[in-house]
Amino acid sequence: MASGQTVPLERDQAHYLFGVMRLTEGSAVALFNGHDGEWQAEVTSAGKRGGELTCRSQSRPQAAPPDLWLLFAPIKKTRTDFIVEKAAEIGVARIQPVQTDFTNAERIRRDRLQAHAVEAAEQCGSTYVTEVNDLARLDRLLANWPAERQLMFCDEAFAEASYGTPDGAPRPLGDAPRGPWAVLIGPEGGFSEAERKRLHALPFAWPVQLGPRILRADTAAVAALTLWQLHLGDW
Amino acid sequence: MASGQTVPLERDQAHYLFGVMRLTEGSAVALFNGHDGEWQAEVTSAGKRGGELTCRSQSRPQAAPPDLWLLFAPIKKTRTDFIVEKAAEIGVARIQPVQTDFTNAERIRRDRLQAHAVEAAEQCGSTYVTEVNDLARLDRLLANWPAERQLMFCDEAFAEASYGTPDGAPRPLGDAPRGPWAVLIGPEGGFSEAERKRLHALPFAWPVQLGPRILRADTAAVAALTLWQLHLGDW
Structure with a gap:
């Protein structure tokens, strides 16, 4: 302009x-x-x-969001809309809906979700718009994962008190590298055992647990993005 | 039983x-x-x-929630319902809707909000139910505030990088006393100047800022409760 x-x-x-x-x-x-x-x-x-x-x-001036992606398994319409709106407010560069072993959704309305992200930017006085991608399979995304991007994933079944490495030793998220990141939220039924094993074995993956109570997927998304912003983002 | x-x-x-x-x-x-x-x-x-x-x-066995209250100014119906649901999931003992200088709501449907809290407890496998109080005026609540209960309030206009004391010196929330707490979220229009002055002068009040972007009140509630749980709660 x-x-x-x-x-x-x-x-x-x-x-x-x-x-x-x-x-x-x-x-x-x-x-x-x-x-x-x-x-x-x-x-x-x-x-x-x-x-x-x-x-x-x-x-x-133009502001840039943190270089953060949100990967989430779509759930019911209202709650999916909600996740997109909240992610755009909290500050995410890209939203990537994913199909996991236990995801019901076969497709999403990308244009509608993108419109929600635009509206959130307008509401919140943001100068950038969070980009919403089409639905993609989680296994394919992980197979082509960019080497430098870290991945925080929320694992309800993860028994460690807070954070852990693939080999089970805890590591504080505050020590994690800065730079490109992604946050992954599973579907309501959680990840399959095969997905959990694969995720825990990835060198760029950081498992976290969000408290002692079971959270709905939309609550988990907001809580995980807040956690990331506090430790590694611009909050 | x-x-x-x-x-x-x-x-x-x-x-x-x-x-x-x-x-x-x-x-x-x-x-x-x-x-x-x-x-x-x-x-x-x-x-x-x-x-x-x-x-x-x-x-x-019976589990107890953290001794945490959520005070918030009611907003639109769906977003108010959402705040109650999310607070119950994240773990709050009591929800206290408040009237502030810029709150539009004259009354709330306490029974409906309580039903949302019960449903959230059922969904999340909780053994306790978050109690929802009737709407009360913020100034009266503060005038009769229990001396030992700390109050975290979210102040969009607060210029410090993260946390601060009433006299302006930052103090990390991790150093704050454990025990009874409350989190206060203002209405969409923020607090009035008189409310801000009063809140900043309270010896038990801890101002926090939630990132560089403006958050809707419902997003701020979930983010603030997550922040509290990470620093002072049972997460």
């Missing part, structure tokens, strides 16, 4: 700004496109089916 | 167990009453409008 640049409005954007929010020509609007920070813009044309904004000046 | 003790079923319980779950006489059921742990029971009478369970043996 640049000062003086005009931005055409689509029909539903015009409806929201002029029909719902009752803005008129001359009204101020905050704009972001995910790349150029936040800009103050002015309504320079307002119609029923369209309109135009004109950029005036940058009000905030 | 005691071995051999019978428990009569109300109409909706009978409908759920025999109509929805299709249990019959002789089926096993896990029971808890919030005081006596978890018991294995058997269906000894199954009817359309009622029935009877008979306790066999205790399967788990």
